[in-house]
Amino acid sequence: MSANARQTVVIAVGGNALIRDKHHVAVTDQVEAVRESSSYIADLVQEGYTPVITHGNGPQVGFLLRRVELASAELPAIPLDYLGADTQGATGYMFSRSLRNELANRNIDRSIAAVVTQSIVDKNDPAFADPTKPIGSFMDEETAKRREVEDGWAVREDAGRGYRRVVPSPIPRDIVEKDVITTLVAAGCLVVAVGGGGIPVSREESGELSGVEAVIDKDRASALLASLLGVETFVICTAVDTVAINFNTPEQQELHRLTVAEAKKYLAEGQFGAGSMAPKIEAAINFLEQGGKRVIITSLPLLKDAVAGNAGTSITQ
Template identity: 25%
Template structure:
């Protein structure tokens, strides 16, 4: 016997996983202005940290990226992979050291780095996005000369802040960004997922910090937003409360006063450089929060710390 029950009725009652119809309407009403603001805009998302190793968080991230694409936004994913690289190096009994937060990368190490980043991790993220209904394509900075880099030969001394010569192997800084391949992919229904491996003008493979890679790409493409997923909530004030937004001047002042310290200093300095290069805003987001990308872009207050120019306000385009 055919049931005459209205199929809409089974969806009417709210559950723990499904909000009420009225709540759904309020959520949509809040999101619509943001959807309009980001329509056909480029958003670069750096995916890294513990979220990469958590299946639920990885799936939520993939859902967010697919939703952005389906909403008319052009998401570009750049991923890290430090813990996975360290694990593989340990298995292969290859010693790995760090200088100022950058992995010393000799010839055997750079081969492992490329294998893990461009192979295992890249394809895992591509597969996760595809499982959620997207069409992701995995590339690296070597493809179509996307990221031409130069070997790092000097770094600032942490004590004196003076530049000093270093030899950390095949580690690079962006020198030239050629985004044609990313633009071609983004103009279609495909989503680019990029491993932060670059190439020198001499043809050497170079390991590039994922934040640095994503920042250079976002600046070159004049992205609407650069989202940096991390393992921290964002910038905290003296009361350990999240600072939702900072102008460039405010960020400099917090660094000078010591309110921003330690490993957050180079991250904020990097954000400032990207904003000064023309990106509207850079957001440090806690990647441990499920659906943090959607929460940041499509809610009024977001979930991270936005670094912006003085003439911009969070949530006001």
Template identity: 40%
Template sequence: MRVVIALGGNALLKRGEPMTADMQRQNIRIAAEAIAPIAAEHQIVITHGNGPQVGLLALQGAAYKPDEAYPLDVLGAETEGMIGYMLEQELGNLLPFEVPFATLLTMVEVDGSDPAFRHPTKFVGPVYEADEAAKIHQDKGWFFKQDGNKWRRVVPSPLPKRIFEIRPIRWLLEKGTIVICAGGGGIPTMYEPDKERTLVGVEAVIDKDLCSALLARELSADLLIMATDAEAVFTDWGTAEQKAIFKSNPEKLGTYSFPAGSMGPKVEAACHFARQTGQTAAIGALQDIAAILNAERGTIINSSFPDMTWHKPDRVPR
């Protein structure tokens, strides 16, 4: 099978952990250990988040004068290379020497008229106390929104339209390469108005789940797995009535509401992929990737399922 695996932020940096290279490598090693066992039998494409990493580079860039700081598209390209390097190395330490890897800096086209540019919503960078966020807003003009009991910077998150490197990704897969691409939703780019074929970077961050779904669709993937820190998609999360969804068609799953800052985009992207392609999408825990691939764990989404079924309480711990 051709499998696209979208690694959630927990695969790189958990909330509250220091943004050090050693900590990121420890988490990436865990992701590699989950992916390696299935790589021998399947074509694998890996995408990943990069919000904390982009935020860290933006903070480092704050040492420059405002007109010297690197824009978000360049920072996104930097993090794609950094994270791809670590993933390649940790996977390479587990898989046979002859298995090839490739990390592609991936440009993704967005629409300059996308309403997201008027309403920034995408979290990037570390969390702040309210007074600290207010000061940074005053000093640098950054926009902030509440994330839990802290505050984080938000930037525009336009919809992905096209993945420019889709052809080389296909070529690499045909040669048996494990491909790491579209990190952080890809590098946001667009054509300048009234300038034919003039591509420029955009100060934005594309949602990685929606981009992963677009990538999986354009690659004709058999399965899209969104690996996160939750064992499945839960209804009534955080309450005594919470239940873990096992299997569902996208129409039924789409009738439920999930938090916009966490599970919501994953469910939306998974349903979109399953509905458009007739293939399977899944959402579940990183350590369960092999079982998710066998439709034994996580939440499995396919249009052929007649209704929604639930995990037994002892199958998915609360």
């Protein structure tokens, strides 16, 4: 493996890096959150690393969907893949601008590029037969049934709070822009890519790409990108400093070192929340089984220390 691959690190930034809480959702609040996140990423750049930054987009897509709903009497609907592209562009702009400013303040000159990224999914993925990912606003039953008939939506009742649209969450199989990203990284460019897991597209028999109404797990797509780039280290930044078992109980135990076998064991025992930590552990296992050397799960403030091996949870073979 080249020295460049060892110094390149894929960092999957969680939603808390963009929206801290429900009281700070304005664009100005998100810009401030990204500015803070960029300072931690810049610490790694200062240490000689070339980060490839990925990010979530769930709340942002939800906001755009709500705007579409409110404007439905005047403007046509926007397909989900285009909403994903919109959020990738906006969030990529936030990160590239904030990181550029942060590095300039440290007298570091590095090129930065945000790449609108498409992730290829299999149209025969079982997820399409069982949509589970809730998106958009809550609806009453009458509205939900109407959208089901008129728009072909799949809808489900959500924990007594009303009905929501649900969409498939298929497994990403490839990344269309992988060669572009590889070229940029090889040139020493800092790249923002695979936002929200990438825009889901399928490849037709003709070879053409078609947009798909789906949502891809951000960590799984980030792990795939890390594997395609051939990097040694994949970092998942989330709201907690370390992974724990018996979470939120008197028996809670923080795990600073984990093997793949141990991670699989705890996963099978249901130690990791299905909608929170479990997808991250699954992404970590996928990356390591594809040849990766190390996965780190930690919070952004501990990023530099975690990459140095002094914080967070480190998962290896």
